[in-house]
Amino acid sequence: MGASCIIRHFEFYSPLTDQDKKLLDSLEKAPRCVVKNESVWQEGASTDHFYTVRKGWMYAYRNMEDGTRQVLDIFVPGDIVGLREFAFRKRISGLTALTDAEICPFPKKRMLDVFSQSLLLCHIFFMIASRDQSILLERLVNLGRRSAKAKLAHFLVEISRRLEKTNVDIGNHYRIPLSQGLLADALGLSAVHVNRTFQELKEEGLVNPRHGGIELLDLEGLKAVAGFDPSYLEEDVHGLLAEARARHIAT
Amino acid sequence: MGASCIIRHFEFYSPLTDQDKKLLDSLEKAPRCVVKNESVWQEGASTDHFYTVRKGWMYAYRNMEDGTRQVLDIFVPGDIVGLREFAFRKRISGLTALTDAEICPFPKKRMLDVFSQSLLLCHIFFMIASRDQSILLERLVNLGRRSAKAKLAHFLVEISRRLEKTNVDIGNHYRIPLSQGLLADALGLSAVHVNRTFQELKEEGLVNPRHGGIELLDLEGLKAVAGFDPSYLEEDVHGLLAEARARHIAT
DNA sequence: CGCCGCGTTGAAGAAAATCAAAGCACGTGG
DNA sequence: CCACGTGCTTTGATTTTCTTCAACGCGGCG
Secondary structure, eight states, rough: OOOHHHHHHTTTTOOOOHHHHHHHHHHHOEEEEEEETTTEEEOOBOOOEEEEEEEOOEEEEEEOOOOOEEEEHHHHHEEEEEEGGGGOOOOOSSSEEEESSSEEEEEEHHHHHHHHOHHHHHHHHHHHHHHHHHHHHHHHHHHHHHHHHHHHHHHHHHHHHHHHHHHHSSOOOOEOOOOOHHHHHHTTOOOHHHHHHHHHHHHHTTTEETTEEEEOOOHHHHHHTTOOOOGGGGOOOSTTTHHHHHHHHHH | OOOOOHHHHHTTTOOOHHHHHHHHHHHHOOOEOOOOOOOETTOBOOOEEEEEEEEEEEEEEEEESSSOOEEEEEEEOOOOOSGGGGGGGGGGEEEEEESSEEEEEEEGGGGGHHHHHHHHHHHHHHHHHHHHHHHHHHHHHHHHHHOHHHHHHHHHHHHHHHHHOOTTOOSSSOEOOOOOOHHHHHTOOOOOHHHHHHHHHTTTTEEEETEEEEEESHHHHHHHHHHHHGGOOOOOTTTTHHHHHHHHHHH
16 A cells, blocks of 8 residues: 555655654544545534545535635645634535545644654645645636636646646546536636636637536647746745755754 | 734734743844835745734735736734745745835744744644635635625725734724725726725715725624625634643643 | 436626726925 | 825726526436
8 A cells, every 4th residue: 555645745845754654644544435526524614624635626615695606726636625724613615525535534633743743744734835825826816817718727727737746647637527617616707607718718729628527638728828827836845845854854 | 112023913822931932032033114115025036034014004916917916915913924935935926015014024944943942833823824824715705706895895894803803902993094996906806896886885884985095984884795704714712722832831 | 218417508787897087185396 | 385296086988798597408317
């Protein structure tokens, strides 16, 4: 059996000591399987666990009083879910499975062990939180100041980029299991308009929407339409991190 | 002279030991004054410092290729600015002063000292990052799924809530120094439309827009218009935090 | 087969953007 | 103290973008 889900994620940032790995491993409890459309938690639920996504896709959402909803984030394998709610007792968004999936819970309480026992892991957790924020920021820009076409293109490119990062092995990250209705709720548009926007992108040969999914045909073209600037995804995996590693090993 | 800016902020979460205070104090360098409209950093600048806002208001923004911009966040006294970019070498948003202001830089490098020397402070930093994210999430909802009127009302209520938290002493947090143009860029609207929306709110007696600022007349009314649910601002200042404190003191 | 979820289409309407011009408050310099 | 410029607000007319509503198609699945 391979490295646990979270170890693989962390090793993207830095090599880990055996001790670190042991610590992380002890966090991760038995994986839990969820089926498509199964709800993992709802708004208001308790926040005693985080999850790492081992397989499949998930999404976080918020239901509005008027019956609409806002999809807040999409999670792909390797992502950590729930860190957002670290400071809160109750979840501020729901989480449900977009496809059949496998997720690994780990208890929030144990974060204290991590913080106290490994400077390096603590630092990496902080980097992950920072990255999450920067993704949200970009999503803000997307919702606030881009046309429907650019919104859609940008969102698709981002997802594809995020897949590349953790799924290097999977050659085809060009198949995206998002329905048009879900994209609408993620982008603050109506499903009808998403559909029409897709038709434009399709005519330009950029995407190929199929039943319940999208195929990305021309990433570069999409980037151009979106005005995509990847810098918000490009973390500094050297710099401070190296010093944290050095210091951590020294103790 | 009173406690440093950041100590006051942290004591909102938990009482600190003298050692913690000393550590925090050592982080905070000499305050820097900036005048209205002065730029503190631009997109792409280096991320070697965070800042705490001691006086005045600041805003973070992103300029788009087409000449528009998105205002990403507003900062009020007590806020910490720049944590977002912890994982990055370069800033992904600009920061400029909305009013004359006083900010206290502290070096990002020293975060390692904090993490290694104080479990409690580390934990609080994490809570702050979590809170920042939850504010961004709510802003996403605001941009994605609310009408112009609700957007505006919600944003104003949020600001007022955030002011209450750190500025308990200031009785009148009902005077907000935001121009309509800036609000437009924050809410993804045009300045013209913001103006018209203000007129509606004004007729209902909820706000009183004056030159270069807004007076909030009826917070409850605004909350109703916004469908404001404050839970995204209500952190759990007990729970894990208490355990962190206990453990921290034990060592 | 028939249902159900999702995608597609058309027509009509609402929300917000854009353009352009004018007004108003404030500071600055004469 | 007044004239002037500048930045922000206000207003009206027009246009664009996106939504809403309603209907239909289509594929998968029990």
